[in-house]
Amino acid sequence: MEAITTPDLSARPLGFKVERLMESPPDVLFQAWTEKFDEWFAAPGTMIMKAEVNSVFFFETVFKAAEDSVEQRHPHYGRFLRLIPGRLIEFTWLTGASGTKGAETVVTIELEAKQSGTLLSLTHKGFPDEESKRRHDSAWKMILEYLDQKMLKNMD
Numbered sequence: 001m002e003a004i005t006t007p008d009l010s011a012r013p014l015g016f017k018v019e020r021l022m023e024s025p026p027d028v029l030f031q032a033w034t035e036k037f038d039e040w041f042a043a044p045g046t047m048i049m050k051a052e053v054n055s056v057f058f059f060e061t062v063f064k065a066a067e068d069s070v071e072q073r074h075p076h077y078g079r080f081l082r083l084i085p086g087r088l089i090e091f092t093w094l095t096g097a098s099g100t101k102g103a104e105t106v107v108t109i110e111l112e113a114k115q116s117g118t119l120l121s122l123t124h125k126g127f128p129d130e131e132s133k134r135r136h137d138s139a140w141k142m143i144l145e146y147l148d149q150k151m152l153k154n155m156d
Contacts (some may be wrong), residue, residue, distance in 0.1 A: 001052075002053065003053055003079075003080075003081040006052050006081055006106070007092060007104045007105075007106055009106065009125055009126040012103060012105075012126045012127060012128055013123030013125070014125070014126070014127040014128075014129070014130065014132075014133045015105075015123065015124055015126065015127060015133065016092065016124060016133060016137045017052045017121060017122065017123045017124075017139050018121075018122045018124075018137065018141055018144065019121045019122075020098055020119075020120050020141075020145070020148070021114065021116065021118070021119055021120075022117050022118045022119075022120050022144070022147075022148045022151075023109060024088060024118060024148055024151040025113070025117065025118060025119060026086040026087065026111040026112070026113050026118045027086045028151050029111055029118055029120060029151065030085055030086050030087075030089065031086060032151055033089045033109060033130075034049070034051035034080075034083065034089060035049075035051055035063075037049055038059065039062065039150065039154065040150040040151070041059070041143065041147070042059035042060065042061065042076075043059070043060045043073070045092055045152050046058075046059050046060040047059040051080065051083060052083070053078060053080050053081065053082065053083055054080065055079060056077070056078070056079045057077070057078050057079065057080070057091075057121060058076070058077055058078050059075075060073050060074060061073075061074045061076065062074075062154070066089075070119045071108050071117060074095060074096065074098065074099060075095070075096065076094070076095050076099075077092075077094045078091045078093050078094060078107075079091060079092050081106070086111060087111055087112075088108070088109065088110055088111070089108075089109040089111075090106065090107065090108045090109070091106070092104050092106055092107075092130075093105045093106070093107045093124070098135075099132070099135075099136075100126075100127065100128065100132055100136075101128050101129070101132055102128075103126060103127065103128040103132075104126065105124060105126035105127060106124070106125050106126050107122065107123070107124050108121075108122070108123045108124075108141065109121070109122050110123075120144060122140055122144065124137075124140065125138055
C-alpha cells in the first residue's frame with residue numbers, strides 16, 4: 001500500500017542522518033518502532049498506534065529536567081508512510097513548540113542486518129529551523145542507544 005500523500009519538504013530542507021550499529025536484530029527493532037513504542041519511548045498508557053501505511057498515531061513523552069521541576073508532557077503525532085517488515089519504517093513526526101514547532105517532518109529508519117546485529121540508519125528531514133534540527137539530532141543519538149539497551153534487556 002502507498003501513502004495517500006507525503007509531506008512536501010521543499011520549503012524545509014533541513015535534516016540529518018544518524019547511524020548506529022545496534023546489537024538487536026532487525027525484526028526486534030522493527031517491532032520496537034511499530035508495535036512496542038510504549039516499551040521504550042512513549043509514556044505508558046499514552047500510545048495509539050497501528051502499524052499500517054496511512055494509519056495515524058499519537059503518544060506522549062514525559063520529561064523532567066531537574067528533581068524539583070515540573071514534569072513536562074510532549075505530545076507527538078504522525079502517520080506511517082512506508083513499512084517493509086524488518087527493513088524500513090517511514091513516518092511523519094509532528095510535535096509542538098519545543099520539538100518540530102508544528103512542522104510535519106519525516107523520519108526514515110533503515111535496518112540492515114549485520115553479523116553483529118543491525119546497522120540502523122535514521123534520517124529526519126523537514127525541520128523549520130537549525131535549532132529544532134540540532135535538538136533532534138542530539139536527542140536521536142541518545143534515544144537509539146537507549147533503544148538498543150532496552151531491546152537487549154527484553155530479549156534476555
